[in-house]
Amino acid sequence: xxxxxxxxxxxxxxxxxxxxxxxxxxxxxxxxxxxxxxxxxxxxxxxxxxxxxxxxxxxxxxxxxxxxxxxxxxxxxxxxxxxxxxxxxxxxxxxxxxxxxxxxxxxxxxxxxxxxxxxxxxxxxxxxxxxxxxxxxxxxxxxxxxxxxxxxxxxxxxxxxxxxxxxxxxxxxxxxxxxxxxxxxxxxxxxxxxxxxxxxxxxxxxxxxxxxxxxxxxxxxxxxxxxxxxxxxxxxxxxxxxxxxxxxxxxxxxxxxxxxxxxxxxx
Amino acid sequence: xxxxxxxxxxxxxxxxxxxxxxxxxxxxxxxxxxxxxxxxxxxxxxxxxxxxxxxxxxxxxxxxxxxxxxxxxxxxxxxxxxxxxxxxxxxxxxxxxxxxxxxxxxxxxxxxxxxxxxxxxxxxxxxxxxxxxxxxxxxxxxxxxxxxxxxxxxxxxxxxxxxxxxxxxxxxxxxxxxxxxxxxxxxxxxxxxxxxxxxxxxxxxxxxxxxxxxxxxxxxxxxxxxxxxxxxxxxxxxxxxxxxxxxxxxxxxxxxxxxxxxxxxxxxxxxxxxxxxxxxxxxxxxxxxxxxxxxxxxxx
Numbered sequence: 069x070x071x072x073x074x075x076x077x078x079x080x081x082x083x084x085x086x087x088x089x090x091x092x093x094x095x096x097x098x099x100x101x102x103x104x105x106x107x108x109x110x111x112x113x114x115x116x117x118x119x120x121x122x123x124x125x126x127x128x129x130x131x132x133x134x135x136x137x138x139x140x141x142x143x144x145x146x147x148x149x150x151x152x153x154x155x156x157x158x159x160x161x162x163x164x165x166x167x168x169x170x171x172x173x174x175x176x177x178x179x180x181x182x183x184x185x186x187x188x189x190x191x192x193x194x195x196x197x198x199x200x201x202x203x204x205x206x207x208x209x210x211x212x213x214x215x216x217x218x219x220x221x222x223x224x225x226x227x228x229x230x231x232x233x234x235x236x237x238x239x240x241x242x243x244x245x246x247x248x249x250x251x252x253x254x255x256x257x258x259x260x261x262x263x264x265x266x267x268x269x270x271x272x273x274x275x276x277x278x279x280x281x282x283x284x285x286x287x288x289x290x291x292x293x294x295x296x297x298x299x300x301x302x303x304x305x306x307x308x309x310x311x312x313x314x315x316x317x318x319x320x321x322x323x324x325x326x327x328x329x330x331x332x333x334x335x
Numbered sequence: 336x337x338x339x340x341x342x343x344x345x346x347x348x349x350x351x352x353x354x355x356x357x358x359x360x361x362x363x364x365x366x367x368x369x370x371x372x373x374x375x376x377x378x379x380x381x382x383x384x385x386x387x388x389x390x391x392x393x394x395x396x397x398x399x400x401x402x403x404x405x406x407x408x409x410x411x412x413x414x415x416x417x418x419x420x421x422x423x424x425x426x427x428x429x430x431x432x433x434x435x436x437x438x439x440x441x442x443x444x445x446x447x448x449x450x451x452x453x454x455x456x457x458x459x460x461x462x463x464x465x466x467x468x469x470x471x472x473x474x475x476x477x478x479x480x481x482x483x484x485x486x487x488x489x490x491x492x493x494x495x496x497x498x499x500x501x502x503x504x505x506x507x508x509x510x511x512x513x514x515x516x517x518x519x520x521x522x523x524x525x526x527x528x529x530x531x532x533x534x535x536x537x538x539x540x541x542x543x544x545x546x547x548x549x550x551x552x553x554x555x556x557x558x559x560x561x562x563x564x565x566x567x568x569x570x571x572x573x574x575x576x577x578x579x580x581x582x583x584x585x586x587x588x589x590x591x592x593x594x595x596x597x598x599x600x601x602x603x604x605x606x607x608x609x610x611x612x613x614x615x616x617x618x619x620x621x622x623x624x625x626x627x628x629x630x631x632x633x634x635x
Contacts, residue, residue, distance in 0.1 A: 078336040078361065080396025080409050080483060087404040088435065096435050103431075104422035168418040171385060172476070175412045176435045178384045178401040334385045 088177055093186040094193075101160055101190055110159060111194065114152045118145045118202050122209045130216045137221035139228055141206030146232050149198055151264070153236055154243025157191045158256045161247040170334045180330050188244055195240045199233050231298045238294065238318070245318050248325025263317070268292070290317040336361050336515055337382065337484060341391035344377050351377045353539035354391070359517045359532070361483070364510045366530030367519035368622065374539040375519040376414070379488050383412050395484055407436040411477030411485045416469035416493075421462035425452060425472050428461065429479060436480045446475035451501070466493030474502070485509065487518040491525045503529045523622050535622060559614035560594045563587030565607045573604045589614060 102108050125144050129136045161184075164170040177183050214220025242263070247256045271289050275282040286293065286305075290313035296306035337359040344352040352374040359365040367375050380386040382393040384400040392399065395410055403409050419428050429443040447457050450471040461469065470493050477485055485506070491499050506516050506529055520526045526533060533550060535543040543550055563586055564570040571581045571588055577600060580591040587610060590597050594613055601608050 078396065080398060080403070082396075082398060082403055082409065085404045085408055088437070092435065092437060096431055099434070100431060103427050104420055106422055163420065167420040167422075168415070169420050171414055171418045172432070174385060175383050175414070176407045176432065178403075178406065331387075333380070333387070 087179075090182060090186065093177060093182055094189050097160075097183075097186045097190045098193065101194065104163075107159070107163070110156060114149065114156065114198055115201055115205075117148055117152065118198075119205055121145070121148055122205050126209045126213060130213060133217075135221065136210070136213060137223040138206055138210045139224040141209050142203060142224060142228065142232060145202035145206055146236065149202060149236055150239045153195055153198060153240040154246075154260050154264075155257060156194060157240040157243030158247040158253060158260065160187050160191050160194075161244060162251060162253040162256060165251045166253055168335070174334050181326065184248070184326055184329060188241070191240050191244055192237055195236050196233070199236055203229075203232075227300050228298075231300070234297050235294050238314070241318055241322075242290075245321040245325065248329065249321040251325075251329070264291070287312045288316060290314055336397075337365075337393065337395050337486070337517055338397075339378065339382070339391070339393045342378060342381060342388055342393055343390045344374075344381060344386060345389045350539050352381070352388075355536070355539070355541055356391075357534050357541060357544055359515050361515045362510055362513055363531040364506050364516040364518065364529055365532040365534060366526030367517055367534050367536065368523060368526045369519075369521065369536035371521050373521075373536045375521075375536060376488055378536075379414060379486055379517070379519065382486055383410065383414070385414070405436060405480075407432065407480040407482070409480070409482050409484065411480065411482040411487075413470075413473040413477040413485075413487045413490055415488065416466070416473035416490075419461050419469070419472075422460055424458050424460055425464065425468070426457040428472060429457075429476060432476050432479050438479060442479060446479055449478065449505075450475040467495060467498055470494055471498070474505070483513070484515045485517070487516070489520055490518055491520060491522070491529075499525065499528075523619050558591075558593040560590045560592055560597045561587055561610070561612055561614050562590055562594075562597050562601075562608060563610040564601065565609060569604070570601060570606050570608075573600050573606065 100107070102111055121144055122141055125136070125141065128134075164173055173183060174180055210220050210222065243256065243260055246260050246263075247253075250256045250259065268289070268291060271285050271292075275285045286309040290310075293306070293310040293313045295301075296303075296310050301307065339355055339357050342352055342355045343350065355374070355378060357365075367378070369375050377386060378393075381388045382395065382400060383406075395403065400406060400410065423431075426443060426447065429446055430440065433440060433443050447454070452468065452471055452475070456464075456468065461472075464472070470490055474487070474490060477487065491502060494502060506518070510516050510531070518526070518529065527547065530547075532546050533544065534541060535550075561584060562570065567583075567588055574581050574588075574590060574592075574597070579596070579600070582589045594611055598608070598611060600606075601611075
């Protein structure tokens with residue numbers, strides 16, 4: 069290359085260089101999600117917490133002689149990962165800013181929307197992996213339950229599977245959207261937990277005290293709206309609520325955050 | 336080749352870079368010199384698309400950086416050696432760069448060897464690196480894609496004297512093979528040793544540019560010479576007789592004239608000289624004078 073430049077004089081010949089393909093960015097971003105101790109342990113801890121919780125559930129139901137189905141094990145996992153995956157979605161994006169590696173990343177790939185899309189896709193891939201691992205752990209625990217109790221209930225429909233998958237992807241993207249908006253790990257995590265814990269209470273209170281807010285609430289409460297996915301609701305309004313509240317909590321922060329990243333000076 | 340044309344970057348009412356234009360030629364090492372906060376880093380950041388300019392533009396080989404596909408294969412960039420994840424090993428940092436650019440892992444080993452990082456050091460995490468080691472890794476990262484242009488911000492910072500000598504050899508060799516090198520520094524003697532061309536910047540404006548000789552020649556009025564004769568007193572009298580100012584400096588004299596004039600006076604008076612040279616720090620005086628307004632300390 070250096071020798072070439074000498075012959076070409078002052079111009080750089082870019083005609084023979086192909087742009088970095090998107091799949092290569094995805095593979096690099098995936099590698100970056102686990103090649104540090106922090107990243108590796110975040111992923112490991114998600115798996116370990118699910119495993120520990122399922123073992124506790126298994127121990128409790130077998131000692132109490134209660135009945136349980138595979139779907140119940142999966143529901144326990146879904147409850148836990150709905151807190152952990154958003155943190156993953158946040159970390160995938162904010163570490164570039166907290167560790168200042170965004171400078172290097174965007175110098176090697178100036179098409180910033182592609183980098184952000186690659187990161188979002190990595191978040192989705194890791195969410196799929198988490199869902200798969202959770203179902204495997206749940207199945208193993210359910211099988212153990214069958215061995216201990218004599219019979220196991222394998223009730224777990226495809227609709228449950230898709231609902232699990234979809235709600236987890238939405239949870240992860242919720243964290244990702246807040247991360248894009250705030251570009252700061254602690255701030256994004258705090259805001260996410262306010263959204264997760266405090267907001268439903270405020271919605272409830274608002275609906276009780278202010279009459280008209282009760283009508284508005286379904287259009288704003290993204291978490292409650294996701295029940296439509298679990299129930300496979302046949303009501304069009306439920307799905308409309310999900311889409312509108314999704315735009316408010318995912319679409320707007322993501323759009324504004326990406327707009328900011330594209331314009332921002334990368335320090 | 337790097338071309339900067341009328342580049343300005345403002346932050347509110349503060350102008351970090353003020354209508355800056357210059358060219359870095361292939362085959363030359365260009366030194367970008369100025370005190371802290373002069374606008375060197377901002378200019379370099381605009382070059383690689385990390386900071387949008389307020390007006391003007393910077394092109395590399397005729398292209399805006401953002402328009403170069405897989406830019407790491409054409410332009411090697413080191414803006415801040417510390418801007419890497421502290422939890423990643425040195426080898427992993429290069430591995431990620433190589434994979435992004437679509438290069439084989441063998442390239443990582445070549446680069447580690449080139450910057451003399453041992454395999455043991457390459458396995459250590461970056462938070463355990465000294466600044467000098469980070470700089471070596473950053474230079475390796477910049478050279479990964481075998482680029483024809485190098486943009487390095489304060490690369491000598493944190494290197495020991497042997498490291499600075501090593502980098503000088505590396506960059507000179509790179510330029511001799513036809514590469515373009517732009518490196519910044521706030522230390523004059525660093526740049527003086529490495530650079531063929533120099534661009535002096537202060538307060539966001541370019542105050543002088545050219546090669547070392549041109550810069551000094553352009554300032555001939557303040558030329559100053561250090562001279563030692565067998566009999567300094569005789570020489571001092573001879574110079575004084577010609578109306579040339581002389582002051583004592585160590586074992587010899589400091590004369591406000593070019594070396595050739597001092598030599599001529601000595602020859603005319605048959606005075607034996609044991610040492611005759613242009614006063615060290617001539618360029619430093621120039622640098623301090625040119626950037627005086629922007630210095631935090633007044634020039635004495």
